[in-house]
Amino acid sequence: MHADKPIAESTVRRLSLYLRVLEHAMERGIRTISSEELADEGGTTSAQVRKDLSFFGSFGTRGRGYHVAELVSELQRILGLGREWRVYIIGAGKIGAALASYHGFVQRGFTVLGIYDNDPRLVGTIVDGVTVRDFATLADDARRESPEIVVLAVPGEVAQAVAERVVAAGIHAILNFAPVPLHVPAHITVRSVNMALELEGLAYAIVHRDSVTPAA
Amino acid sequence: MHADKPIAESTVRRLSLYLRVLEHAMERGIRTISSEELADEGGTTSAQVRKDLSFFGSFGTRGRGYHVAELVSELQRILGLGREWRVYIIGAGKIGAALASYHGFVQRGFTVLGIYDNDPRLVGTIVDGVTVRDFATLADDARRESPEIVVLAVPGEVAQAVAERVVAAGIHAILNFAPVPLHVPAHITVRSVNMALELEGLAYAIVHRDSVTPAA
DNA sequence: CCGAGCTTGTGAAATTCTTCACAAGTCCTC
DNA sequence: GAGGACTTGTGAAGAATTTCACAAGCTCGG
Ligand SMILES: NC(=O)c1ccc[n+]([C@@H]2O[C@H](COP(=O)([O-])OP(=O)(O)OC[C@H]3O[C@@H](n4cnc5c(N)ncnc54)[C@H](O)[C@@H]3O)[C@@H](O)[C@H]2O)c1
Ligand SMILES: NC(=O)c1ccc[n+]([C@@H]2O[C@H](COP(=O)([O-])OP(=O)(O)OC[C@H]3O[C@@H](n4cnc5c(N)ncnc54)[C@H](O)[C@@H]3O)[C@@H](O)[C@H]2O)c1
Numbered sequence: 001m002h003a004d005k006p007i008a009e010s011t012v013r014r015l016s017l018y019l020r021v022l023e024h025a026m027e028r029g030i031r032t033i034s035s036e037e038l039a040d041e042g043g044t045t046s047a048q049v050r051k052d053l054s055f056f057g058s059f060g061t062r063g064r065g066y067h068v069a070e071l072v073s074e075l076q077r078i079l080g081l082g083r084e085w086r087v088y089i090i091g092a093g094k095i096g097a098a099l100a101s102y103h104g105f106v107q108r109g110f111t112v113l114g115i116y117d118n119d120p121r122l123v124g125t126i127v128d129g130v131t132v133r134d135f136a137t138l139a140d141d142a143r144r145e146s147p148e149i150v151v152l153a154v155p156g157e158v159a160q161a162v163a164e165r166v167v168a169a170g171i172h173a174i175l176n177f178a179p180v181p182l183h184v185p186a187h188i189t190v191r192s193v194n195m196a197l198e199l200e201g202l203a204y205a206i207v208h209r210d211s212v213t214p215a216a
Numbered sequence: 217m218h219a220d221k222p223i224a225e226s227t228v229r230r231l232s233l234y235l236r237v238l239e240h241a242m243e244r245g246i247r248t249i250s251s252e253e254l255a256d257e258g259g260t261t262s263a264q265v266r267k268d269l270s271f272f273g274s275f276g277t278r279g280r281g282y283h284v285a286e287l288v289s290e291l292q293r294i295l296g297l298g299r300e301w302r303v304y305i306i307g308a309g310k311i312g313a314a315l316a317s318y319h320g321f322v323q324r325g326f327t328v329l330g331i332y333d334n335d336p337r338l339v340g341t342i343v344d345g346v347t348v349r350d351f352a353t354l355a356d357d358a359r360r361e362s363p364e365i366v367v368l369a370v371p372g373e374v375a376q377a378v379a380e381r382v383v384a385a386g387i388h389a390i391l392n393f394a395p396v397p398l399h400v401p402a403h404i405t406v407r408s409v410n411m412a413l414e415l416e417g418l419a420y421a422i423v424h425r426d427s428v429t430p431a432a
Numbered sequence: 433c434c435g436a437g438c439t440t441g442t443g444a445a446a447t448t449c450t451t452c453a454c455a456a457g458t459c460c461t462c
Numbered sequence: 463g464a465g466g467a468c469t470t471g472t473g474a475a476g477a478a479t480t481t482c483a484c485a486a487g488c489t490c491g492g
Contacts, residue, residue, distance in 0.1 A: 063488035080423035098310035207296035279458035
């Protein structure tokens with residue numbers, strides 16, 4: 001639909017953020033927003049906002065700004081959110097269960113088709129309306145349902161092995177919650193959410209903050 | 217202890233990752249590791265590893281590599297993990313509860329002193345050994361216990377307001393799980409974990425993958 | 433219909449981050 | 463104790479990302 005140059009991951013991240021800000025603005029009845037306002041809410045700069053958007057087209061009106069509802073649907077289209085995404089969650093533990101029942105995902109078109117676990121005590125139970133399936137049936141189910149995305153919420157020790165089973169089942173995108181780097185073939189897309197790493201980043205910032213900032 | 221230049225957030229992130237890889241290597245009885253091996257495991261390049269470490273000193277031996285145990289303790293020191301960090305979790309819902317009982321945090325020195333909620337039905341209950349406290353007592357408790365870090369696991373609609381109470385209570389570091397950008401004074405450090413945003417990044421990658429890669 | 437006031441879209445400059453490439457140091461074998 | 467095989471640490475080059483700055487375009491009031 002438009003020429004695809006390679007877009008930086010940081011840009012895509014910000015687009016998601018803009019979308020959230022815009023939806024919030026829409027709820028409050030705001031019709032029009034400038035790059036400046038969008039930047040303030042999203043924690044970036046107006047030039048950054050305009051540059052990010054310019055990779056995909058030209059959506060604003062000079063002298064006026066962006067029409068909120070229009071930009072929302074443009075961003076949804078760009079991010080691929082106009083459709084339903086079929087998701088499997090693997091690991092029906094604490095994180096897996098929390099994610100399964102998280103309404104924020106459904107709202108954006110991510111439908112959880114199944115939760116998988118290999119613990120016989122969990123298989124067959126129901127988590128927020130979704131039955132826990134036996135991990136052994138993953139490949140068969142995937143052939144039938146062709147999910148696009150897997151959320152990996154298993155212990156770190158087995159994450160790599162499970163990821164390989166996921167890839168073998170023909171699924172090309174993984175959201176990884178285990179605190180280990182996953183090694184997968186190049187055509188598989190992986191994003192990791194590593195909470196321990198973020199906490200450590202805070203610790204680093206606290207330790208080094210006072211030594212950097214000149215004392216007030 | 218050493219001259220602090222401003223270090224990129226991406227570098228700090230990778231240091232945490234190296235630490236994890238090194239600990240894993242140590243468990244397997246590996247004594248020595250090269251920047252090449254460390255890079256392969258951590259999903260980066262050897263030059264990147266050496267450059268990252270070079271900001272903090274010179275920890276390896278030419279011709280030999282890095283002594284694993286030694287580099288582990290250097291990284292722990294750099295990241296500020298040699299000590300106990302006192303953490304409050306706010307929001308005793310699904311995510312808050314999962315985090316409270318997550319062993320990976322305790323292991324790295326992050327001690328959860330208290331979980332806060334404003335739902336009277338939850339206050340007083342016990343989540344994995346930690347009692348849920350009344351959010352109204354936050355400021356008083358903080359004065360007494362001086363926690364360094366708050367984990368914010370409340371609904372997005374109240375996240376900004378709760379963050380302001382946290383800042384007012386004198387806490388300077390926030391790990392935010394709500395899917396909204398937080399606006400805080402400059403001396404407060406915030407890291408956000410935004411899972412919806414990562415999922416959207418996957419959706420974007422899937423939609424744009426095939427149009428970028430020349431058909432095989 | 434004009435001019436003042438805004439705000440976008442975008443090349444170019446500046447900055448930041450990553451990769452290269454190699455001198456220098458270590459180890460091991462013979 | 464000399465030479466070959468490795469591997470670090472680091473300036474310099476290169477790539478990527480962000481910021482600047484301004485021409486061009488729209489709006490609105492009179
Ligand atoms: N709980 C947290 O707050 C938290 C925070 C950060 C990261 N994580 C990470 O998320 C992952 C899950 O954490 P959790 O707290 O939900 O753990 P958990 O132990 O509660 O759940 C893990 C689930 O995975 C299942 N499982 C194990 N091996 C499996 C396999 N081979 N195939 C299918 N299922 C399998 C287990 O039966 C269990 O139900 C871990 O990697 C953890 O490090 C958790
Ligand atoms: N559950 C998930 O998988 C998931 C995934 C991504 C993001 N999140 C985000 O994490 C946050 C929490 O999600 P959750 O699923 O745990 O929600 P939840 O509704 O289960 O828990 C939220 C808790 O916060 C408490 N709370 C509300 N207002 C409060 C206030 N002013 N002070 C103190 N406590 C208050 C509520 O009583 C409730 O117990 C949300 O912002 C959500 O968007 C959750």
